[in-house]
Amino acid sequence: QVQLVQSGAxxxxxxxxxxxxxxxxxYTFSDFNIHWVRQAPGQGLEWMGRINPKTGGTNYAQKxxxxxNVTRDTSITTVFMELxxxxxxxxxxxxxxxxxxxxxxxxxxxxxxxxxxx
Amino acid sequence: DIQxxxxxxxxxxxIGDRVTLTCRASQAISNSLAWYQQLPGKAPKLLLSAxxxxxxxxxxxxxxxGSGADYTLTISSLQPEDFAAYYCQQYxxxxxxxxxxxxxEIK
Numbered sequence: 562q563v564q565l566v567q568s569g570a571x572x573x574x575x576x577x578x579x580x581x582x583x584x585x586x587x588y589t590f591s592d593f594n595i596h597w598v599r600q601a602p603g604q605g606l607e608w609m610g611r612i613n614p615k616t617g618g619t620n621y622a623q624k625x626x627x628x629x630n631v632t633r634d635t636s637i638t639t640v641f642m643e644l645x646x647x648x649x650x651x652x653x654x655x656x657x658x659x660x661x662x663x664x665x666x667x668x669x670x671x672x673x674x675x676x677x678x679x
Numbered sequence: 680d681i682q683x684x685x686x687x688x689x690x691x692x693x694i695g696d697r698v699t700l701t702c703r704a705s706q707a708i709s710n711s712l713a714w715y716q717q718l719p720g721k722a723p724k725l726l727l728s729a730x731x732x733x734x735x736x737x738x739x740x741x742x743x744x745g746s747g748a749d750y751t752l753t754i755s756s757l758q759p760e761d762f763a764a765y766y767c768q769q770y771x772x773x774x775x776x777x778x779x780x781x782x783x784e785i786k
Binding site for chain 1: 723
Protein backbone atom coordinates (compact mmCIF):
# COMPACT_ATOMS: atom_id res chain seq x y z
CA GLN A 562 0.00 0.00 0.00
CA VAL A 563 1.12 3.55 -0.67
CA GLN A 564 2.73 5.20 2.33
CA LEU A 565 4.31 8.58 2.87
CA VAL A 566 6.16 8.80 6.18
CA GLN A 567 7.45 12.19 7.29
CA SER A 568 10.16 13.17 9.72
CA GLY A 569 9.39 14.34 13.23
CA ALA A 570 8.44 17.67 14.73
CA UNK A 571 10.91 20.55 14.70
CA UNK A 572 11.38 23.69 16.75
CA UNK A 573 13.45 26.42 15.13
CA UNK A 574 14.42 29.99 15.84
CA UNK A 575 13.54 32.85 13.49
CA UNK A 576 16.02 33.11 10.66
CA UNK A 577 16.96 29.43 10.79
CA UNK A 578 16.20 26.74 8.22
CA UNK A 579 14.26 23.51 8.53
CA UNK A 580 14.46 20.38 6.39
CA UNK A 581 11.57 17.93 6.42
CA UNK A 582 11.72 14.51 4.80
CA UNK A 583 9.01 12.37 3.21
CA UNK A 584 9.78 8.68 2.66
CA UNK A 585 7.63 7.10 -0.07
CA UNK A 586 6.85 3.42 -0.43
CA UNK A 587 4.34 1.07 -2.03
CA TYR A 588 4.54 2.42 -5.58
CA THR A 589 7.07 3.32 -8.25
CA PHE A 590 8.68 6.45 -6.85
CA SER A 591 9.45 8.05 -10.21
CA ASP A 592 5.90 7.80 -11.52
CA PHE A 593 4.15 10.50 -9.46
CA ASN A 594 4.89 14.02 -8.28
CA ILE A 595 5.30 14.80 -4.60
CA HIS A 596 3.86 18.09 -3.35
CA TRP A 597 4.25 20.06 -0.13
CA VAL A 598 1.19 21.63 1.49
CA ARG A 599 1.21 23.47 4.78
CA GLN A 600 -1.46 24.36 7.34
CA ALA A 601 -0.97 27.08 9.92
CA PRO A 602 -2.77 26.61 13.25
CA GLY A 603 -6.53 26.87 12.77
CA GLN A 604 -6.07 27.82 9.11
CA GLY A 605 -6.61 26.26 5.69
CA LEU A 606 -4.34 24.43 3.30
CA GLU A 607 -1.62 26.19 1.32
CA TRP A 608 0.25 24.60 -1.60
CA MET A 609 3.97 25.31 -1.50
CA GLY A 610 5.51 23.40 -4.37
CA ARG A 611 6.17 20.07 -5.99
CA ILE A 612 8.89 17.88 -7.43
CA ASN A 613 8.91 15.41 -10.27
CA PRO A 614 10.95 12.55 -8.79
CA LYS A 615 11.93 11.25 -12.23
CA THR A 616 13.51 14.46 -13.48
CA GLY A 617 14.05 16.41 -10.28
CA GLY A 618 12.15 19.31 -11.82
CA THR A 619 10.38 21.59 -9.37
CA ASN A 620 7.65 24.22 -9.28
CA TYR A 621 7.05 26.54 -6.36
CA ALA A 622 4.31 28.91 -5.34
CA GLN A 623 5.36 32.50 -5.92
CA LYS A 624 5.06 33.20 -2.20
CA UNK A 625 7.84 30.74 -1.34
CA UNK A 626 10.24 31.19 -4.24
CA UNK A 627 13.72 31.92 -2.99
CA UNK A 628 12.99 30.40 0.44
CA UNK A 629 11.94 26.85 -0.36
CA ASN A 630 13.93 24.07 -1.95
CA VAL A 631 12.48 20.65 -2.69
CA THR A 632 14.87 17.83 -3.58
CA ARG A 633 14.75 14.08 -3.82
CA ASP A 634 17.02 11.08 -3.32
CA THR A 635 15.84 8.32 -5.60
CA SER A 636 18.11 5.75 -3.93
CA ILE A 637 16.03 5.99 -0.76
CA THR A 638 12.73 7.11 -2.36
CA THR A 639 12.66 10.21 -0.19
CA VAL A 640 11.73 13.80 -0.90
CA PHE A 641 13.04 16.70 1.15
CA MET A 642 11.59 20.16 1.68
CA GLU A 643 13.89 22.84 3.06
CA LEU A 644 12.47 26.19 4.12
CA UNK A 645 14.92 28.93 4.99
CA UNK A 646 14.79 32.33 6.72
CA UNK A 647 12.05 31.05 8.98
CA UNK A 648 9.57 33.54 10.42
CA UNK A 649 7.04 33.17 13.21
CA UNK A 650 4.24 32.79 10.65
CA UNK A 651 5.95 29.72 9.17
CA UNK A 652 4.71 27.85 12.23
CA UNK A 653 2.51 25.17 10.68
CA UNK A 654 2.01 21.51 9.97
CA UNK A 655 3.78 20.60 6.74
CA UNK A 656 2.38 17.75 4.66
CA UNK A 657 3.81 15.91 1.71
CA UNK A 658 1.28 14.49 -0.73
CA UNK A 659 1.42 12.31 -3.82
CA UNK A 660 -0.65 13.29 -6.76
CA UNK A 661 -2.52 11.44 -9.48
CA UNK A 662 -2.43 12.71 -13.05
CA UNK A 663 -0.39 15.63 -11.71
CA UNK A 664 -3.62 17.22 -10.56
CA UNK A 665 -4.88 16.47 -7.06
CA UNK A 666 -3.56 14.85 -3.92
CA UNK A 667 -4.45 11.25 -3.32
CA UNK A 668 -2.02 10.14 -0.63
CA UNK A 669 -0.76 12.26 2.24
CA UNK A 670 1.96 12.00 4.82
CA UNK A 671 1.08 12.24 8.50
CA UNK A 672 2.32 15.82 8.71
CA UNK A 673 5.32 17.41 10.40
CA UNK A 674 4.77 20.19 12.92
CA UNK A 675 7.29 23.01 12.58
CA UNK A 676 7.29 25.60 15.33
CA UNK A 677 9.20 28.84 14.94
CA UNK A 678 9.86 30.32 18.33
CA UNK A 679 12.49 32.52 19.91
CA ASP B 680 -3.64 32.73 -8.99
CA ILE B 681 -7.20 31.41 -8.92
CA GLN B 682 -8.95 32.26 -5.67
CA UNK B 683 -11.30 29.66 -4.20
CA UNK B 684 -14.04 30.85 -1.86
CA UNK B 685 -16.04 28.42 0.25
CA UNK B 686 -19.30 29.10 2.01
CA UNK B 687 -20.35 28.93 4.68
CA UNK B 688 -17.15 29.00 6.72
CA UNK B 689 -18.91 26.95 9.38
CA UNK B 690 -22.15 25.04 9.56
CA UNK B 691 -24.04 23.39 12.40
CA UNK B 692 -26.19 20.41 11.46
CA UNK B 693 -27.74 17.30 12.96
CA ILE B 694 -27.28 13.60 12.29
CA GLY B 695 -29.39 12.66 9.29
CA ASP B 696 -29.48 16.17 7.82
CA ARG B 697 -28.76 16.87 4.19
CA VAL B 698 -26.13 19.59 3.80
CA THR B 699 -24.66 21.40 0.83
CA LEU B 700 -21.31 23.16 0.86
CA THR B 701 -20.38 25.68 -1.81
CA CYS B 702 -17.11 26.49 -3.54
CA ARG B 703 -16.69 29.38 -5.98
CA ALA B 704 -13.61 29.97 -8.12
CA SER B 705 -12.46 33.40 -9.24
CA GLN B 706 -12.70 32.15 -12.84
CA ALA B 707 -14.09 29.15 -14.67
CA ILE B 708 -12.05 26.03 -13.88
CA SER B 709 -13.46 23.54 -16.37
CA ASN B 710 -14.57 20.98 -13.75
CA SER B 711 -11.00 20.67 -12.43
CA LEU B 712 -12.15 20.48 -8.83
CA ALA B 713 -11.47 18.15 -5.94
CA TRP B 714 -12.95 17.96 -2.44
CA TYR B 715 -11.14 16.86 0.72
CA GLN B 716 -12.28 15.99 4.23
CA GLN B 717 -10.03 16.72 7.20
CA LEU B 718 -10.68 15.30 10.63
CA PRO B 719 -9.07 17.13 13.58
CA GLY B 720 -5.37 16.38 13.85
CA LYS B 721 -5.34 14.31 10.67
CA ALA B 722 -4.16 14.75 7.12
CA PRO B 723 -6.77 15.65 4.49
CA LYS B 724 -8.49 12.82 2.68
CA LEU B 725 -9.51 13.02 -0.98
CA LEU B 726 -13.27 12.52 -1.39
CA LEU B 727 -14.04 13.50 -4.98
CA SER B 728 -12.17 14.63 -8.08
CA ALA B 729 -13.38 16.01 -11.41
CA UNK B 730 -16.34 17.53 -9.52
CA UNK B 731 -18.26 14.31 -8.99
CA UNK B 732 -15.94 11.29 -9.24
CA UNK B 733 -16.07 9.50 -5.91
CA UNK B 734 -12.82 8.05 -4.61
CA UNK B 735 -12.75 4.36 -3.82
CA UNK B 736 -14.13 3.68 -0.36
CA UNK B 737 -15.93 7.02 -0.01
CA UNK B 738 -19.59 6.53 0.95
CA UNK B 739 -22.20 7.27 -1.70
CA UNK B 740 -23.89 9.84 0.56
CA UNK B 741 -21.18 12.23 -0.68
CA UNK B 742 -21.80 13.78 -4.09
CA UNK B 743 -20.51 16.71 -6.08
CA UNK B 744 -21.91 18.91 -8.79
CA GLY B 745 -21.36 22.18 -10.55
CA SER B 746 -19.74 23.74 -13.57
CA GLY B 747 -17.91 26.84 -14.65
CA ALA B 748 -16.84 28.59 -11.48
CA ASP B 749 -19.48 27.28 -9.06
CA TYR B 750 -19.43 23.89 -7.37
CA THR B 751 -21.12 22.11 -4.49
CA LEU B 752 -20.50 19.15 -2.21
CA THR B 753 -23.61 17.50 -0.80
CA ILE B 754 -23.82 15.02 2.04
CA SER B 755 -27.21 13.39 1.79
CA SER B 756 -27.60 12.13 5.36
CA LEU B 757 -25.01 13.24 7.89
CA GLN B 758 -23.31 10.57 9.94
CA PRO B 759 -21.27 11.16 13.12
CA GLU B 760 -17.99 10.58 11.27
CA ASP B 761 -18.80 13.35 8.76
CA PHE B 762 -18.29 16.20 11.21
CA ALA B 763 -15.02 17.59 9.95
CA ALA B 764 -13.53 20.37 7.83
CA TYR B 765 -14.04 20.26 4.06
CA TYR B 766 -11.80 21.90 1.48
CA CYS B 767 -12.19 22.37 -2.26
CA GLN B 768 -9.13 22.58 -4.52
CA GLN B 769 -8.78 23.61 -8.14
CA TYR B 770 -6.29 21.94 -10.45
CA UNK B 771 -7.13 23.91 -13.59
CA UNK B 772 -3.96 25.96 -13.31
CA UNK B 773 -0.84 26.15 -11.25
CA UNK B 774 -0.49 26.97 -8.46
CA UNK B 775 -3.07 24.54 -7.15
CA UNK B 776 -5.21 26.51 -4.72
CA UNK B 777 -7.57 25.54 -1.93
CA UNK B 778 -10.63 27.16 -0.48
CA UNK B 779 -10.40 28.35 3.11
CA UNK B 780 -12.58 25.46 4.26
CA UNK B 781 -16.00 24.79 5.75
CA UNK B 782 -16.14 23.42 9.27
CA UNK B 783 -19.10 21.13 9.76
CA GLU B 784 -20.17 20.89 13.39
CA ILE B 785 -22.77 18.92 15.29
CA LYS B 786 -25.83 20.92 16.31
